[in-house]
Amino acid sequence: MxxxxxxxxxxxxxxxxxxxxxxxxxxxxxxxxxxxxxxxxxxxxxxxxxxxxxxxxxxxxxxxxxxxxxxxxxxxxxxxFTGPSILPTDAYDRALARFWAVYVDDKWFGSLSGVARGKTDEEKATALEGVTSGLALLEEAFEKLSKGKGFFGGETIGYLDIALGSCLGWLKVTEKLSGMLIMDETKLPNIYVWAERFSSDPAVKELMPETEKLLEFAKMLFAKMSGGAAPPK
Amino acid sequence: MxxxxxxxxxxxxxxxxxxxxxxxxxxxxxxxxxxxxxxxxxxxxxxxxxxxxxxxxxxxxxxxxxxxxxxxxxxxxxxxFTGPSILPTDAYDRALARFWAVYVDDKWFGSLSGVARGKTDEEKATALEGVTSGLALLEEAFEKLSKGKGFFGGETIGYLDIALGSCLGWLKVTEKLSGMLIMDETKLPNIYVWAERFSSDPAVKELMPETEKLLEFAKMLFAKMSGGAAPPK
CATH class of the missing domain: 3.40.30.10 (Glutaredoxin)
Known part of the structure; x- marks a missing residue:
């Protein structure tokens, strides 16, 4: 308990x-x-x-x-609180985890929002390119940061896992809304497996929204918004 | 040495x-x-x-x-590195320092940039309002965080002092370029004295740019830019 x-x-x-x-x-x-x-x-x-x-x-x-x-x-x-460490213990690893978490929030998530909500095809394509190139960078970062273990944080879920993993539900919704395959197993072999592992972790599983339910919510949200604003933060 | x-x-x-x-x-x-x-x-x-x-x-x-x-x-x-702590030692104080530092970067500094570079008088006025209302919030935060000492971080320069204090040179340049008094001693008594104290601290003094030199740089920068971009980060 x-x-x-x-x-x-x-x-x-x-x-x-x-x-x-x-x-x-x-x-x-x-x-x-x-x-x-x-x-x-x-x-x-x-x-x-x-x-x-x-x-x-x-x-x-x-x-x-x-x-x-x-x-x-x-x-x-x-x-x-006591328990498993979320930030890496090494100062340099902490700096890298913080760097990539800021990247996810300041750059990558904005692109993700733009894929389904861009006003023109060009805007949507630019946003999609931002999402996929960002994931390619994170795929590369995963190799360095995970040190051969299952998470960005090593053996257990850490700071960057939480930053990126919390967006996986919206990533699936974005795939549905746009009809695009983003989480491409062939291009993102590490991240693809990581995403499955993250989503089924006991600390995450009960919190990961069902895709269909989130899709309904997204449609309602986008319909209410006149466009431009991000999902509730 | x-x-x-x-x-x-x-x-x-x-x-x-x-x-x-x-x-x-x-x-x-x-x-x-x-x-x-x-x-x-x-x-x-x-x-x-x-x-x-x-x-x-x-x-x-x-x-x-x-x-x-x-x-x-x-x-x-x-x-x-060893030496005086920059982050507060208490976890809650650390969270507050991080919160306000993010506020300075994500919200306040954008307004500061906008005062001199807004394209219309309305844009400039909105930006100025953002700067002054932000400083009013920080004036209030100072009372809580400094605990009666001279800096946001207490007795010595800390994380939030660095975040906000590093912008003081550009604040002075903004005052010169816009002809507006921003650092108003009567409205911001704590921050006003703090700014002087910060700027003359031995860790800061040699790094704080001369206002006239920075003003020249700012004029050159704004002339080269077609507007919209922030100063070099």
């Missing part, structure tokens, strides 16, 4: 890749937490009070103290 | 706020390093090889291993 943590809450939504991140980290550390679902299209008083700057999910609340920004929360969880 | 580090190089430019960051961190840790200036408008072979993903400065090269992204480098320096 999970260890009883003093008082841990996560404000979020089941469909957000960014919300998956702190939840995976808490699962890795075997910490019980209360998951408070924000309703799509509205923001709770608790969210507005806890993250007044961005008013965005996810927020972790630990002993009444809020932490915002998904990867900052992951790092906080790693530093605060 | 500074301790002799094994082999530390920084690829950068004197005018870049982002390049100041690793250099301040290395000064705090009393680490000697070689500063390799990139020429404006071209990229050295070493830069292209060291940061193939972004091809951007700063890059730290330690024992032939490159680290990119300014705040990731600061964290690497903090974790690798």
């Amino acid at each position: 999970a260890a009883i943590a003093s008082d841990v809450k996560v404000l979020g939504s089941w469909a957000s890749p960014f919300v998956m991140r702190p939840r995976i980290a808490l699962n890795i550390k075997n910490v019980d937490y209360e998951f408070l679902q924000e309703q799509f299209g509205s923001k709770s008083e608790l969210l507005l009070k806890s993250n007044p700057v961005y008013k965005k999910i996810p927020v972790l609340i630990h002993n009444d103290k809020p932490v915002s920004e998904s990867m900052i929360i992951v790092e906080y969880v790693d530093e605060t | 500074a301790a002799i580090a094994s082999d530390v190089k920084v690829l950068g430019s004197w005018a870049s706020p982002f390049v100041m960051r690793p250099r301040i961190a290395l000064n705090i840790k009393n680490v000697d390093y070689e500063f390799l200036q990139e020429q404006f408008g071209s990229k050295s072979e070493l830069l292209l090889k060291s940061n193939p993903v972004y091809k951007k400065i700063p890059v730290l090269i330690h024992n032939d291993k490159p680290v990119s992204e300014s705040m990731i480098i600061v964290e690497y320096v903090d974790e690798t």
Whole structure:
């Protein structure tokens, strides 16, 4: 059974890749937490009070103290609770994991969003090229970082695994919406196997959204948005 | 005298706020390093090889291993070299410092760039509002984080001090170019005094660019750019 943590809450939504991140980290550390679902299209008083700057999910609340920004929360969880390390122990490996996690968020995820939502075929093609070339870079990085083990973090799920792996549900939805094969086993042999391994890990499995359910959500989301904004963060 | 580090190089430019960051961190840790200036408008072979993903400065090269992204480098320096701590020791304080540093980079600095370079008066006014409201938030954060001491990091310069303080030269240039008073002592009493204290700190003083020289550089930069791009990162 999970260890009883003093008082841990996560404000979020089941469909957000960014919300998956702190939840995976808490699962890795075997910490019980209360998951408070924000309703799509509205923001709770608790969210507005806890993250007044961005008013965005996810927020972790630990002993009444809020932490915002998904990867900052992951790092906080790693530093605060006992259990398997999420960040690599070596300082240089930590720097590389942080670098690639920033790449996923600042560059790669933007392209992923653009594949299904680009306004012209040209925009969509550019976005798709960004996604596939990004995955090719990550395929190469995997060889270096995993050191022959199953995850970017080595033998167990680490910081970069969480950053990229949390986007796998949306990647599948993007494939469905665009009719494109992105996770191509022949071009991305390492990442392809890694994605399966990540998704079926006990810390992740229950949190990975069903593709059909997420697809419905995506269609609803894109229909409501006038285009341009990213999925809830 | 500074301790002799094994082999530390920084690829950068004197005018870049982002390049100041690793250099301040290395000064705090009393680490000697070689500063390799990139020429404006071209990229050295070493830069292209060291940061193939972004091809951007700063890059730290330690024992032939490159680290990119300014705040990731600061964290690497903090974790690798002995000397005063740059990140707070408490995990929650660390999360807050990281949160505000991301705010400075992802939100505030973009507004700062926009004040002098907005294409219309409306764009400039919106950017100025972003800068001043951001500094008001940071003024408030200072009271919490500094705990009555002189820096965001407490008694000595820390992670968030470096993130925001490295932008002070460009803030002064923005004031000159726009004719606006941004660092208003009456509205930002804490930040105003902090900025003076930061700029005259022994780890920072030699690195803070002269306003007139930076102003010349800024005018040259903006004249060459067709607008839209940020200062060299």
